[in-house]
Amino acid sequence: MCDVLLEVQDLKKFFKTSKGMLHAVDGVSFTIERGKTLGIVGESGCGKTTTGRAILRLVEPTSGKIVFEGKDISKLRKREMRKQRQNMQLIFQDPFSSLDPRKTVSQLIREPIVVNKLIRDKRLIEARVKELMELVGMAERFYNSYPHELDGGRRQRIGIARALAINPKFIVCDEPVSALDVSIQAQILNLLKELQHKLKLTYIFITHDLSVVNYFADEIAVMYLGKLVEKAPTEEIFAHPIHPYTQALLSAIPNTDIDIKMERILIKGEVSSPVNLPDACRFAKRCNYTSEICEKKDPELREIFPQHFVACYCPHNHYCKNADGGIK
Amino acid sequence: MRLLERCANDAISTNSERNTGFEGENVLEVKDLRIRYETEDAVVYAVNGVNLTLKRQCTLGLVGETGAGKTTTVLSLLRLVPSPPGVIASGEIIVNGRNVMQMSSRELQQMRGNEIAMIFQDPMTSLNPVMRVGDQIAESIRKHEKVSKKESLERAKETLLKVGITADRANDYPHQFSGGMKQRVVIAIALACNPTILIADEPTTALDVTIQAQVLEMMKALKDEYKTATIMITHDLGIVAETCDEVAVMYAGRIVERGTLREVFKETKHPYTEGLFNSLPDINDRKSELRPIKGQTPDPMKTYPGCVFVERCPYAVDACFEGYPDEVQFSDTHYAACKGYNDKSFHIMRGG
């Protein structure tokens, strides 16, 4: 049977602002099996980054349960959580700002090992650092270099090496390639996939780039204004997107094949403010298929097809109409 | 009052002929442009011999990664390359028939915004935060045309409508707009004077994908209406496919391949262009492997005796190390700089 590594139940994170309560993450639930990749997709303000941080408790959830390998980590105390972090790591988006500019490559990679007191012997630590550098494809000559001397791709490799240093089982990749050039992106993506295979890692892959997540993820969850609007295996989502937002998102990707004429679904307006939201479907104001009920109550995530969850009332059965909604 | 209106109406016509009387086919010609940055640490060779032509009403996609020299190239068209440390070592830039390098600063000021307008990547820093949006557009109009303040404000509101913003928002300040709307305002300012040439430097990179779709659709519609020739700088080949008629691919300060959209996309000739396509995850075939270009982006402080792509090229041969390749012509419009084609039977794997 499936071996569930992580289970997130009704995760919520609210921020108090001068204008009201900001619902950054508003009731997100999912499970991930060991060795698989869950892609969390959405645009700015949807809460995907906060979700990733909240799972690792780098940001304290307002409520909800996080169950890692059967253990509820949502209420662990600071010291125990630090220990738990050995199993769960984060790869940051910006390789420029996520590395301390005053530390060398070796100091940066060594830090997780030293901090967690996993290896005491200096020479063994050095060996481990070199091993990690090789694992992520970084030449040994950069051992004493500073981050500002290296380009984006290499810096991101440092970030990956840091995440791997203490043999985690689970890594949250927060837009790990968005800040990189296209030709380097591909290198890093291949590296991440290779590492997953080699080290039996489980990933959450957060991104706004659907083409990347297509390549990478087994299952995709689409977020909008703090909620999951659709969740399904990757092939299914691309073949049969049901939620109007997912459809629009997919059709918005510029296609590099110039012979394919796309029916672009344009959604009107802008993302509304995540502060003081009324109890209605959050996408209703921009949706092309609304009906009365959409303004009255926020739809729950329900299983419409096997494994395929959608938070939508589907008032006009638009998914039947739009089996090839916007993408070919 | 009537006389003034008539004069104003005469001033408002929709094309470059009004500005300069230039009727030629190519609104922009760049010949052998070379630009370097001389700093106390080292010399950075940003642009190394770029040749470009931009036809009237055509959209040219300038594709390349960070450090390829795209931004520097287009900045030089407006003579906005900061100097020091930038030095335009050689080359000719001819806009609407006039040589930009020989213009006085007054002529340059007249040209900027009026004949060539530019949109930058980050809308937040392009707009004056303490000035109302309508005023910013109106100011641009007044700078180049003799119209009254009231008149320019009216024109500003019209332009706002064209970019999909209601006229009543002309009194708002930039911080009251979202990212996508700010970028529309920036586009409105750029188009307000009906420039012949519009330069868009990664105009949608900072925007969300769905907003990007909106803005691109809008730009396409405006292109038809204003008939502006555009240079679209981007690293996203998808955007190029959607908006451009012609493409020029830049690498390490040079144009390695140029041609029509179809030629570059379907009959790719240069190994770097092929590498770019191979690096993209195929949205239609998720199982296909990514084949990244090996190696790192080139060091702009080094000069290369041979082809600058040679260290990363899967097809490199000995000849590639000696001397930069000449451009090989494949059609009237399609050129690529690659020595591989000295061998008649050579072809890269992608396309024809």
Added chain:
Amino acid sequence: MRYNKKSTASLKSTNVALQYRKQSRANMLWRQFKKNKGAVSGLVLIVVIILIAVASNFIWDYDTQITGMNSLERLLSPSLSHPFGTDHMGRDVLARVCYGARYSLLIGFSAVSISMIFGAIIGSIAGYYGGRVESIIMRIVELFLMIPAILLVIIFVSVFGTSLLNLIIGLGASTIPHFARNARASVMTVRGSEFVEAAKAVGASDLRIIFDHVLPNAFSPILVQATTRIASCIIDAAAFSFLGLGVPAPLPEWGAMLADARQFLRDHPNLTVAPGVAIMLTVFAVNLIGDGLRDALDPKLKK
């Protein structure tokens, strides 16, 4: 929209390329500092002053020439054997001025060290933890900020007596709140950085993060404040000695020398000029260094 050179935003690629230099931050700082001729002259000047201060112990005899009394040679005009003349106690003014450099330098550096260390620790804790901790600490700090620092020193010295040590402690302690405020602001800026979050993510403890990541990166503004404070400290010390609250007689502190010279200002201006010029030069040198440091540390000024 502004069509000027400032709007040519990202020459990021150029900057990335230019940073391909195998230099540590300290090296880069020094190279940047070296370019500022004023700063380098200031540094040279300070080194010279330090050397004079150290050497004066070996050139002149402390007991007779610096603090002794020689009635025969009172108030002599400047001559070859006494380039700045002698004071009312018959002591060579030049010797006293050179020796007096020790006190000014000592007071300046020690007092500021006290301020900096304690201020930085207090400010960092406040800045890093925020919330209740910050409120409590900063309210206390602000309380002290309300009282003029000079007044605090006067109170301290009055209570504990005038001596070199008390002057140093008083001057040092009086500006701890100022440094704390600066440190807090600086730490708050760095606290939000991603690399701090990254350190948390790998399991680093708060203490380690503060000392290993935050402080080294937040240090620049504190350092700049310290150098400017050294200059004002030297002046303050002279002022206190002038008022009789600082270094006690017969120590040749410049301010004290100025106090003694006041009564002879009309007939023997050389007694005022020598220590006055010494104070000016030292403060000038320190300010030059401070400016140079600030410019070197400011990333926006780098070309």
